[in-house]
Amino acid sequence: MRPEILFPLFAPIASLKGVGPRIAPALEKIAGPLVRDLLFLAPHNLVRRPRRTVAEARPEETATVLVTVTDHLKPRSPQQPLRIRAGDETGQLDLVYFGNSALGMDGRLPVGARRWVSGRLERFGLDLQMVHPDYVVEESRVGDIPDVETVYPAGGGLAPRLVRRFVLAALERAPDLPEWQDPAWRQGRGFPSWREALRTLHAPAGESDLSPAAPARSRLAYDELLAHQLAMAQRRAHRRSGASRRLPASDLAARIEGALPFRLTPDQQTSLKEIRDDLASGQRMSRLLQGDVGSGKTVVAMLALADAAAAGAQGALMAPTEILARQHFETLAGPLEAHGIGVVLLTGRDRGPARREKLERLASGVAAVAVGTHALFQDEVRFADLALAVIDEQHRFGVGERQRLLEKGAGVHLLSMSATPIPRTLELATYGDLDVSRIIGKPPGRTPVATRAAPMTRLVEVEDRLVAAVLGGAQAFWICPLVSESELVDLKAAEKRAQDLQLRLGGKVGLVHGKLAPTEKDAVMADFASGKVRVLVATTVVEVGVNVPNATIMVIEQAERFGLAQLHQLRGRVGRGRAESACVLLYDPPLSETAQRRLDILRRSDDGFAIAETDLELRGGGDALGLRQSGFPDYVFVDPFVHRDLILAAGDDARLILARDPGFASPRGEALKVLQALFDWRPETGMKGA
Ligand code: ADP
Ligand code: MG
Numbered sequence: 001m002r003p004e005i006l007f008p009l010f011a012p013i014a015s016l017k018g019v020g021p022r023i024a025p026a027l028e029k030i031a032g033p034l035v036r037d038l039l040f041l042a043p044h045n046l047v048r049r050p051r052r053t054v055a056e057a058r059p060e061e062t063a064t065v066l067v068t069v070t071d072h073l074k075p076r077s078p079q080q081p082l083r084i085r086a087g088d089e090t091g092q093l094d095l096v097y098f099g100n101s102a103l104g105m106d107g108r109l110p111v112g113a114r115r116w117v118s119g120r121l122e123r124f125g126l127d128l129q130m131v132h133p134d135y136v137v138e139e140s141r142v143g144d145i146p147d148v149e150t151v152y153p154a155g156g157g158l159a160p161r162l163v164r165r166f167v168l169a170a171l172e173r174a175p176d177l178p179e180w181q182d183p184a185w186r187q188g189r190g191f192p193s194w195r196e197a198l199r200t201l202h203a204p205a206g207e208s209d210l211s212p213a214a215p216a217r218s219r220l221a222y223d224e225l226l227a228h229q230l231a232m233a234q235r236r237a238h239r240r241s242g243a244s245r246r247l248p249a250s251d252l253a254a255r256i257e258g259a260l261p262f263r264l265t266p267d268q269q270t271s272l273k274e275i276r277d278d279l280a281s282g283q284r285m286s287r288l289l290q291g292d293v294g295s296g297k298t299v300v301a302m303l304a305l306a307d308a309a310a311a312g313a314q315g316a317l318m319a320p321t322e323i324l325a326r327q328h329f330e331t332l333a334g335p336l337e338a339h340g341i342g343v344v345l346l347t348g349r350d351r352g353p354a355r356r357e358k359l360e361r362l363a364s365g366v367a368a369v370a371v372g373t374h375a376l377f378q379d380e381v382r383f384a385d386l387a388l389a390v391i392d393e394q395h396r397f398g399v400g401e402r403q404r405l406l407e408k409g410a411g412v413h414l415l416s417m418s419a420t421p422i423p424r425t426l427e428l429a430t431y432g433d434l435d436v437s438r439i440i441g442k443p444p445g446r447t448p449v450a451t452r453a454a455p456m457t458r459l460v461e462v463e464d465r466l467v468a469a470v471l472g473g474a475q476a477f478w479i480c481p482l483v484s485e486s487e488l489v490d491l492k493a494a495e496k497r498a499q500d501l502q503l504r505l506g507g508k509v510g511l512v513h514g515k516l517a518p519t520e521k522d523a524v525m526a527d528f529a530s531g532k533v534r535v536l537v538a539t540t541v542v543e544v545g546v547n548v549p550n551a552t553i554m555v556i557e558q559a560e561r562f563g564l565a566q567l568h569q570l571r572g573r574v575g576r577g578r579a580e581s582a583c584v585l586l587y588d589p590p591l592s593e594t595a596q597r598r599l600d601i602l603r604r605s606d607d608g609f610a611i612a613e614t615d616l617e618l619r620g621g622g623d624a625l626g627l628r629q630s631g632f633p634d635y636v637f638v639d640p641f642v643h644r645d646l647i648l649a650a651g652d653d654a655r656l657i658l659a660r661d662p663g664f665a666s667p668r669g670e671a672l673k674v675l676q677a678l679f680d681w682r683p684e685t686g687m688k689g690a
Contacts, residue, residue: 026156043150055090250310291439313387421608
């Protein structure tokens, strides 16, 4: 239930004066559907309007000047503007109006009138002029012209100043809200009250108020983080409160582990133990297993699935693409079936009687483990007794999709897996509702990938060496990212690269890009996995996690455009076996110093977490897109770099609040309810509501 005090902010923007059916859609595109969304729209710039005499004023500057109108020079043709001659005792300043905007000026700016005008000045012969002044007000109303004016994102035909007008109207609607932040904390940080912070956001005294590190901006960021952390902590508490089936560590799993051709690494053992402690606790597990591609997550998940089967229950492993699901199936089916555990592979490709038979095996419980794609959570799929769901590359599924799988049983334990390294400082914001296990060390026997950067001018040389290696039996990835303004141009470039290699290698080159149908893409990937295709040229980031042990070369064009975490992930596709592997980062010279340092880290480090952390520092959080792709929330006020210490503080704060006052019964609790409703992080989905 939304507190009444927030009703004015949750009204549609069309409820603001002046926002009609034409303006509302444009405004909605810029900010969102609600008055709140306008209130939360941050200005990205400032314009100062110093007061000047005509003599003081300079061309190219924005200024406010008090002038007296002396004459109207009417246009002699429709192309000519209306020129209103004006000025003060120090000089001449013309006001210029084109087209329809000249209408009615006899009344607004009659000869003899004294007016404050504000706008950008231009030179006109020896004099100054102002074309379409931003403000024209009577002498007594100079207060209507701000000294410092915020500039908002514009769009949809709305001028920034119009957007500003409505933002200020939204600010008028903002009530004083009860304080939800701890008083000592607030004081220590020098944070203003909520309403004061918004006032400063929209009426800053200067540029420093616009910095994300400014107290007002930080306060709003903290509010947003606290609301989110509370929602995640509640979600986690709610999940834990539900009783779940105990799945104890089993002899069966121990036998399967013993039969593996290798021993688990220490990190794998620790992760498995953490998972088993959860599964045996009687409380529902919500755990994330994090580790680079090839670090051995799937094997750990397999042993947990074996525990579920040993308890007479079922487990499911869901992957985002068919080829990944197939690879998981191939990893799991051998060891599990050798020990009497039935495994079913279910993808969108299954049809007719074969599919019916698989569904029957799951519904009857004959098969204890299902591996598959999105096909797994479809309505027709029924389990006899689903107790454990494993979701690979969890951020590639929607919250609703994950939920649908979990709802196929009662109190289903959740194990998420991700190969996307998140800087530790951002982990709490991304996975705050999950417990995290980490596999950092790699299985033994891997040779580090020799990584080097080279300018595009050395393309021919790189191609020569690749061709030689492929003729010698190697396989290679070649990534041509879609980065330019025109996807079509990029695609042409990738096609050309594929053709060039094709000519030199006599076939055996495959191309995958975003425009291919999923089945076509899967077919090319499968040919690459089987070795029929020797070089895979790709415009999109090739499916994370695909395992092609024979691939030993990774070439990435325009490497400087990628996030480091992404580059690291791409590089992780090679170096799977004992053979020497190489990764070549091609860049368009010249490289900026930062870009150089970024690529350098990859040459020096092979630790995904360390790389992600350094990338964040080097770019100062500038990689918003990359962060979002890795699951970092789409915050309004939070800057992932500047506010990273606030993330941790908000997490602690939220846990303390829920430990002390889980029902929000205290006065601060009442205020926190308002905070949560204000940001409206939906506890059930972890997403921001409208
Ligand atoms: P991930 O799921 O993290 O991408 P996998 O579990 O698929 O990694 O493991 C990648 C490869 O490494 C597989 O071929 C697997 O058999 C092998 N592997 C896993 N753990 C070990 C280990 N401890 N020692 C040697 N090889 C391992
Ligand atoms: Mg994997």
